Amino acid sequence: MKANNAKTLILVLLAGLVLLTGCTATKTAKTGVTPVEDTSWMFHDIVDAKFVKAHLAVPMPENVMIIDARPYKVKYTKGHIPGAVSIPFSEFDKKSNLLPKDKNTLLIYYCGGLKCKLSHKSAKKAEKLGYKNIKVFAKGYPEWVSRKGNYASVSAEYVAKQIAENNTVIVDARPQKTKFNKGHIPTAINIPFTQFDVLSGKLPRDLNTPITFYCGGLKCRLSHKSAAKALKMGYTNVKVFAKGYPEWKKTYGESNETLQVQAGKVEGSIDLERFKSIIANNPESIMLIDVRDADEFAKGSFKTAMNIPVEKLEPKIKGLPDDKPVVFVCPTGARSGEAYYMVKDVRESLKDVYYVEAQIDFKGDGKYEIKELK
Amino acid sequence: MFKKSIITIMVFIFTIVSFSMAFASEGPDGNKRKGKYTYRKVYKACAATGEVESKTPKMSPADKTMKQWKEIFKNKKFDEFGCKGNWAELSDKDILDIYSYFYHHAADSPTPAKCQ
Numbered sequence: 001m002k003a004n005n006a007k008t009l010i011l012v013l014l015a016g017l018v019l020l021t022g023c024t025a026t027k028t029a030k031t032g033v034t035p036v037e038d039t040s041w042m043f044h045d046i047v048d049a050k051f052v053k054a055h056l057a058v059p060m061p062e063n064v065m066i067i068d069a070r071p072y073k074v075k076y077t078k079g080h081i082p083g084a085v086s087i088p089f090s091e092f093d094k095k096s097n098l099l100p101k102d103k104n105t106l107l108i109y110y111c112g113g114l115k116c117k118l119s120h121k122s123a124k125k126a127e128k129l130g131y132k133n134i135k136v137f138a139k140g141y142p143e144w145v146s147r148k149g150n151y152a153s154v155s156a157e158y159v160a161k162q163i164a165e166n167n168t169v170i171v172d173a174r175p176q177k178t179k180f181n182k183g184h185i186p187t188a189i190n191i192p193f194t195q196f197d198v199l200s201g202k203l204p205r206d207l208n209t210p211i212t213f214y215c216g217g218l219k220c221r222l223s224h225k226s227a228a229k230a231l232k233m234g235y236t237n238v239k240v241f242a243k244g245y246p247e248w249k250k251t252y253g254e255s256n257e258t259l260q261v262q263a264g265k266v267e268g269s270i271d272l273e274r275f276k277s278i279i280a281n282n283p284e285s286i287m288l289i290d291v292r293d294a295d296e297f298a299k300g301s302f303k304t305a306m307n308i309p310v311e312k313l314e315p316k317i318k319g320l321p322d323d324k325p326v327v328f329v330c331p332t333g334a335r336s337g338e339a340y341y342m343v344k345d346v347r348e349s350l351k352d353v354y355y356v357e358a359q360i361d362f363k364g365d366g367k368y369e370i371k372e373l374k
Numbered sequence: 375m376f377k378k379s380i381i382t383i384m385v386f387i388f389t390i391v392s393f394s395m396a397f398a399s400e401g402p403d404g405n406k407r408k409g410k411y412t413y414r415k416v417y418k419a420c421a422a423t424g425e426v427e428s429k430t431p432k433m434s435p436a437d438k439t440m441k442q443w444k445e446i447f448k449n450k451k452f453d454e455f456g457c458k459g460n461w462a463e464l465s466d467k468d469i470l471d472i473y474s475y476f477y478h479h480a481a482d483s484p485t486p487a488k489c490q
Contacts, residue, residue: 267405334479334487337407338414345411355407 043109043123043136049147052108052137056083058242059219065100069111069118070141079152081110081144082224082242089118092125103130110137110144151227153242156251159212163187168210169203173222174245176284181324185214185248189281193222196229202281207234214241214248268340269357270327276370286325289313291339300364302329310335310342317346325352333357333373401440402447402474409471416464420457432456435479436486443480447473 479487
């Protein structure tokens with residue numbers, strides 16, 4: 001008896017469900033609530049992020065061009081798909097000379113997402129010009145940066161602004177001796193890609209810190225490979241300045257070590273904040289000489305410092321390098337200041353020489369505390 | 375009455391502190407770092423001529439008080455240093471730098487220094 005009741009109940013419930021579904025479907029069909037979107041403005045060949053990624057390479061192949069149709073200054077400079085060329089729709093005619101000569105080249109247009117028409121309109125214009133292989137990545141830049149493992153590429157203007165506002169850590173992924181030491185973007189730290197695993201400790205502890213990698217230009221892969229490694233480490237705000245140092249030199253002129261070191265208030269002294277920053281981020285970029293006696297040095301100094309007691313310095317001055325700044329240190333500035341004036345007296349031609357006018361407490365194991373002298 | 379006393383004490387303290395600060399900031403304004411190098415250079419040159427045995431200077435800033443150094447440099451009484459010829463070759467700027475080094479590292483200064 002009980003089993004019969006249960007069966008009846010299930011049947012009633014099922015019937016109700018069918019009726020409800022039927023009613024809903026009928027209602028929708030009758031009222032036509034579902035809007036039919038006008039998609040006539042869209043280009044006829046749409047691709048997804050996977051398609052774009054499959055055609056990305058460093059350097060970009062000659063038969064593929066990814067084109068950012070958004071405005072240059074407000075959008076492209078702040079972030080774009082690596083390798084993308086900027087041809088804003090508003091400047092299509094003016095910049096059509098940037099398009100490849102070969103009309104069979106694959107052109108992939110994108111802009112600011114599904115509601116953005118710029119890429120579609122550009123694609124249609126390109127089609128009229130005779131290009132035969134055109135696609136539009138309709139979900140565009142927002143989709144690109146939201147996908148795991150992807151990162152944006154930025155322009156020189158953006159990098160310069162970030163440096164001025166102290167908003168990002170700039171990482172030079174090129175080799176130190178042959179490239180970085182000969183010139184680099186100011187404030188950049190050097191983590192050559194080949195030593196990434198060893199030197200990744202130089203990266204900030206906070207995984208949300210913005211990091212921008214660069215290397216030797218559009219044909220250089222080191223910054224891209226480093227960015228991929230940083231993303232794997234968990235960094236959430238990784239960018240690549242793909243045009244790299246060649247573009248930086250072209251835009252802002254050549255930079256070298258002398259720009260990195262900044263003179264302090266007292267004659268011959270190095271700016272204290274800059275010194276702290278160099279020691280923390282890029283100590284190899286300077287030749288650091290601890291001029292205390294050997295027994296004092298043995299108790300602790302900077303990790304990259306070499307020991308030349310001031311009494312023994314004079315005969316060694318001619319051997320000091322002239323391709324990187326020389327900085328003298330001691331606990332108060334007295335002996336290092338003496339060393340500075342000795343170099344100025346003995347080898348006047350050596351221009352990049354400084355001393356640290358500060359109180360430095362060496363605590364052993366490379367630890368130290370630096371305070372301004374009162 | 376009590377209020378008046380408080381104000382008097384405050385004015386007195388303020389005067390003492392201001393005076394001390396003014397006194398503390400007194401002293402030569404030469405380049406003491408350069409002065410140290412120049413002073414040692416004098417003795418190095420002097421030792422090279424054989425006038426003194428050691429190139430390490432025999433006099434250190436901590437050998438005298440600020441007042442004593444002030445007296446010596448004001449009156450240019452450098453006989454005690456020896457190496458008279460080398461001292462005679464120094465410019466006024468060099469002497470001011472050396473004076474600054476001695477004064478700011480005198481025995482009664484916050485950072486007395488010895489020439490090792």
